[in-house]
Amino acid sequence: xxxxxxxxxxxxxxxxxxxxxxxxxxxxxxxxxxxxxxxxxxxxxxxxxxxxxxxxxxxxxxxxxxxxxxxxxxxxxxxxxxxxxxxxxxxxxxxxxxxxxxxxxxxxxxxxxxxxxxxxxxxxxxxxxxxxxxxxxxxxxxxxxxxxxxxxxxxxxxxxxxxxxxxxxxxxxxxxxxxxxxxxxxxxxxxxxxxxxxxxxxxxxxxxxxxxxxxxxxxxxxxxxxxxxxxxxxxxxxxxxxxxxxxxxxxxxxxxxxxxxxxxxxxxxxxxxxxxxxxxxxxxxxxxxxxxxxxxxxxxxxxxxxxxxxxxxxxxxxxxxxxxxxxxxxxxxxxxxxxxxxxxxxxxxxxxxxxxxxxxxxxxxxxxxxxxxxxxxxxxxxxxxxxxx
Ligand code: MN
Numbered sequence: 337x338x339x340x341x342x343x344x345x346x347x348x349x350x351x352x353x354x355x356x357x358x359x360x361x362x363x364x365x366x367x368x369x370x371x372x373x374x375x376x377x378x379x380x381x382x383x384x385x386x387x388x389x390x391x392x393x394x395x396x397x398x399x400x401x402x403x404x405x406x407x408x409x410x411x412x413x414x415x416x417x418x419x420x421x422x423x424x425x426x427x428x429x430x431x432x433x434x435x436x437x438x439x440x441x442x443x444x445x446x447x448x449x450x451x452x453x454x455x456x457x458x459x460x461x462x463x464x465x466x467x468x469x470x471x472x473x474x475x476x477x478x479x480x481x482x483x484x485x486x487x488x489x490x491x492x493x494x495x496x497x498x499x500x501x502x503x504x505x506x507x508x509x510x511x512x513x514x515x516x517x518x519x520x521x522x523x524x525x526x527x528x529x530x531x532x533x534x535x536x537x538x539x540x541x542x543x544x545x546x547x548x549x550x551x552x553x554x555x556x557x558x559x560x561x562x563x564x565x566x567x568x569x570x571x572x573x574x575x576x577x578x579x580x581x582x583x584x585x586x587x588x589x590x591x592x593x594x595x596x597x598x599x600x601x602x603x604x605x606x607x608x609x610x611x612x613x614x615x616x617x618x619x620x621x622x623x624x625x626x627x628x629x630x631x632x633x634x635x636x637x638x639x640x641x642x643x644x645x646x647x648x649x650x651x652x653x654x655x656x657x658x659x660x661x662x663x664x665x666x667x668x669x670x671x672x673x674x675x676x677x678x679x680x681x682x683x684x685x686x687x688x689x690x691x692x693x694x695x696x697x698x699x700x701x702x703x704x705x706x707x708x709x710x711x712x713x714x715x716x717x718x719x720x721x722x723x724x725x
Contacts, residue, residue: 337397338568338573339472340472340567340574341572342354342573343581346577349472349473350495350496358588360495361495361582364491365585366494368486368490369493369500370490371492371501372499372500372502373501374515376514379503379512379557379558381558382558382562384555389435389556391436391438391520391553391556394564395564397566402536403534403536404431404532405432406431407569408432409429409566409569410475410565410567411428411430411466411467411468411520412427412466412467412470412475413426413440413448413465414464414512415452415463416451417451422485423511424451424487425489426446426447426488427478428442429441430466431535436552437550438550438551438553439530439531440549441532441533441535443677444677444686445633446633447484452524455526456527459526461523461524461525461526461552464510464522465508465519466521466551467516467518468518468565469516469517470565476495477489477495479579480582480585481632482582501513505519506557507521508554517562517563517564518556518559518564520551521554521555521557523551523552524550524551529548532545532548533545533546537678538575538579538678539571539606539607540571541680576606580603583632584603586632587601587603591627594624598613599612599614600612601628602647604648604650609628609635609638610639610641610653611625611641611647613640613643614643615642615700621696622668625692629670629673629690629692633675636689637691638692638693640696641656642696642701656695656696660697660698660704661694661695666693667692668691668692669690670690670691672684672687672689673688673689
């Protein structure tokens with residue numbers, strides 16, 4: 337656990353400083369490298385099939401007093417679109433049910449749920465594999481929320497600057513990462529719904545149990561002496577840090593495309609983005625907020641500040657909101673828009689109100705009330721030793 341708990345740790349796995357992570361991710365999006373078929377498959381050194389499968393032998397963790405059962409939290413689910421064959425990778429929490437079955441949470445509107453729905457419409461199970469014990473680059477690629485047609489294995493190749501090595505699964509028509517530690521092979525059953533949850537999520541709340549889909553595991557393959565990797569689920573660093581890397585890279589691109597004078601942005605809290613811009617005209621903060629909402633389903637609050645505010649200094653962000661906003665003019669609400677199905681305040685699961693906040697000075701920072709400064713020549717003239725022995 338905690339392999340992904342800091343940006344510098346993730347970046348060092350790619351041999352780059354943490355400040356270069358977003359640019360590296362964007363470069364990977366532009367220059368994907370498709371996977372290759374590997375000649376050897378360490379992950380298939382041991383193959384367990386059928387009745388011999390027993391998920392209870394994996395050291396699954398229960399993190400919180402509110403978790404209904406042990407969970408798989410760092411499983412990368414690999415599936416392909418039944419029509420196009422395009423690969424999709426995603427993180428999905430999976431609840432241990434019995435020796436070969438797992439409850440699975442799939443966000444409605446996201447890619448795996450879309451792929452599953454297409455299979456279910458035909459009355460078919462969706463074959464999946466779950467990769468456990470993964471390089472941080474695979475994890476960043478798997479938790480990116482990009483366009484539906486983008487195949488994450490190519491983005492992972494771009495991040496690594498070499499193709500992701502894959503081999504055919506033993507019991508499913510899918511490729512699996514040859515160098516993973518452990519792989520679960522199976523399918524998500526059509527029409528089956530059973531209770532899943534509760535489970536404490538990244539926002540710190542236990543999401544309530546609901547009827548959700550079920551994975552039937554047909555085979556477990558692993559390296560000899562495999563290491564089981566998990567991710568500290570809930571409002572802890574690892575769960576909060578890892579997804580923000582691809583999210584901020586995606587948002588940076590989308591917002592800069594709409595407002596080229598974007599200076600910086602930061603996911604400051606779950607569902608909450610702060611962006612700073614050098615405002616060229618009065619509509620730009622709204623343009624920035626709308627571009628961010630369009631690019632990232634999860635966002636619920638977008639706060640746009642002038643470029644004199646450090647987006648990572650939340651007390652300055654609040655200061656700007658308090659001193660540069662009049663709410664009847666500067667906040668706009670989009671009611672009942674698709675958002676996170678994990679928002680505990682949503683009345684209907686997956687539908688949330690979104691608020692855009694223009695916390696820039698109006699009409700411009702230059703013409704706004706001047707901010708008093710202590711003249712620098714006074715500061716430089718004052719010497720502590722003139723006053724103290
Ligand atoms: Mn996808």
